[in-house]
Amino acid sequence: MIKPFFCFEKEFTVNVDASKEDCFYQPMKIGDTTDIEYQVISGGELDISLNIFDPTGRVLVADFKKSENSHTIVVQMNGDYKFCFDNKFSSFSAKTIFFELIVDNSEEDKWDSDENYNFDDVDPSVIYNLKLTEVQEIVNNVRDNLNKAKHLQDMIKSTEARDRNVAEEAFFRVNVYSILILVVMILVSFVQLFMVKSLFEEKSKVHSFWSYLERIFH
Template identity: 75%
Template structure:
């Protein structure tokens, strides 16, 4: 009987987990553009968004974020941030907008990784003892099994798994960002090195022509140099 109750409890928890929403996205925001993503929330639900700019397209790793409620009021406003996280509580039913704004950049495309987590307000109802109805089992027998301990254990396991997965996602996005920064630095170093090499070659050619002209009596540079020597002497 005990194993049956525990099994039913785990089934209820799995149904609850399946009803929650958690999604990850990697998007590219073109210069002078704004991209918005919509998600429907019910009153009492909470949504958490965490974002990070992993590529700046030869520009700064920053982006602006605006979160708007169904009426169009701005709830959260970030300006030129490389990463941040926000949690909002829905006051009314409707579509909430999560807008990434790259209008301040005219040439750089920004690649943004973000994760959206929606907590269902029904979570506490699932977790309360009054919603468990096991036929043929007396209430005293249920409480003697300390089902609240099983509930706490399952919740802890769920929370730790979510934290582990979230940490892995952030590590992955950080690695992508570091790789993009390294590639950008490599591109800048190569470009600067090529420009420096070209300038050095041009300087060497100019010096070679100048020195050769000084010893050529028919060249204009030789005549100018001779005239300068006469003036100085």
């Protein structure tokens, strides 16, 4: 049998409304190593504040208006830890945040070298050439590398989502400004056409006005 180990890994995508704060709680115990990495993928200036509190309410981490960041915490106290994303500084823009939380107890995440393992399907010559500790190290390295690859893929995915949101927002703004400029150009064209036409019509008010000004100054 393999000794049980504790490892919590979770990904979240949350929306934090303008002038609001959303908090999450995670129970942890002494010896745990906690990694949190977050990224704002949409909303306004793409920034958020993060505060992390221990069970006594003491602030462990305080980020102010960051677009992304990561932190590693070695737990020194048993209890519920609070993770708060603060968007109170924004009056209008809601924020969408992707974050990953990993809680790992490295002391428990070991294999018991005294246990018996079944290698019936493996070539005996290979088994005898490798010590059990070497097998454990290889498997642990493979698992760690797979976790790193998965984490990297998740971050790349969130970065792509943020870039896509930025591009779509920029595209929308360009379209709106282009339409406004086009409308202004059309209105100016009609005004110019009306003014020029009125200058050549003796009965028009514009022509009478210009004639009046001409008599005054001459």
